[in-house]
Amino acid sequence: MFRKAQATDVSVFTLADTAGLIESVAGWSEALHGNAALDDAFACLVRGMGAEAGAIVRTHPGRPFPQIVALHDEKAGDGVSRPLRGSFAAALFGAYLESAMPATVWLASQHADESDTVADAGLLVWQSARRFREMAVLTLTSDPSFHDHIELHFRERLPESTVAMLNVILPSVARIWARRKVGLVTAKVAERSRSSEGRAPLTGRGPILGAGNPADLSRAEFRVSVLLSRGLSVKGVSTELGLSEATVRSHLRSIYSKTGTRGLAQLVFLLLERPAGFEEPAQRWA
Numbered sequence: 001m002f003r004k005a006q007a008t009d010v011s012v013f014t015l016a017d018t019a020g021l022i023e024s025v026a027g028w029s030e031a032l033h034g035n036a037a038l039d040d041a042f043a044c045l046v047r048g049m050g051a052e053a054g055a056i057v058r059t060h061p062g063r064p065f066p067q068i069v070a071l072h073d074e075k076a077g078d079g080v081s082r083p084l085r086g087s088f089a090a091a092l093f094g095a096y097l098e099s100a101m102p103a104t105v106w107l108a109s110q111h112a113d114e115s116d117t118v119a120d121a122g123l124l125v126w127q128s129a130r131r132f133r134e135m136a137v138l139t140l141t142s143d144p145s146f147h148d149h150i151e152l153h154f155r156e157r158l159p160e161s162t163v164a165m166l167n168v169i170l171p172s173v174a175r176i177w178a179r180r181k182v183g184l185v186t187a188k189v190a191e192r193s194r195s196s197e198g199r200a201p202l203t204g205r206g207p208i209l210g211a212g213n214p215a216d217l218s219r220a221e222f223r224v225s226v227l228l229s230r231g232l233s234v235k236g237v238s239t240e241l242g243l244s245e246a247t248v249r250s251h252l253r254s255i256y257s258k259t260g261t262r263g264l265a266q267l268v269f270l271l272l273e274r275p276a277g278f279e280e281p282a283q284r285w286a
Helices: 018-032 038-048 089-093 121-130 160-178 184-197 219-229 234-241 245-259 264-271
Strands: 053-059 067-073 105-107 134-142 147-154
Touching (some): 038 053, 053 089, 089 134, 089 245, 105 160, 134 160, 219 234, 219 264, 245 264
Antiparallel strands (some): 053 067, 053 147, 134 147
16 A cells, blocks of 8 residues: 655755745745746746756546646756656556545655556656656645646655655645636646647657667667567557556657657657668667
């Protein structure tokens, strides 16, 4: 049974000053009532809680793709860091996420002994690339038809004081979210969808399965892509790798995001686009 996060004092990391946190929550309230830009307010909230990157995410039971409502990464666009592109919580927490109570805090580090090591491989690879040591999931709402949460990524494990502060501030953050302007989330999701549709798929940087790994796929994602390129179905990939179909589809969501593809058909088309003389570097990712 998954446990609600318990504080563990493992670093000297502390939240930003209290005045700044209060100001960020005030901005959060203004944005959710339609009086300020949600993206800007969320960026302030992420900073105020001491995180470097974060996302507001909506998941629907039975649907494979989480919806990103807002996303902020302090290092996005610096040309060096691997930016946050989506959500890791569904792959890591699975069904636990759907039953989370509003205004609770979960820590990825405390779930490590219960998680599918393949399902959370994407998170581990990304954390390693960014030198992060913790992800916190702050539950906003729990509804039969959808679940909203905030994901925050931190450089260090969170000390007791930080977890305590998150537990203190989260009820207000969740309450403001519950009283948000009608249609706000739908409008933001549609806006992000239109923006992603305008983004071209990964092209011009070499084949997806090339030795340079231009899409920056994790080892697990690379193996899934190789098998898809050989003509296997999602079920076939699941059988070949000994994974559940849900885990394979979780990897696919990450692959779609990294390659700019909109679905399996488009991904397979790109996987099969190989220049003359291309040799599949299977051993490199064994």
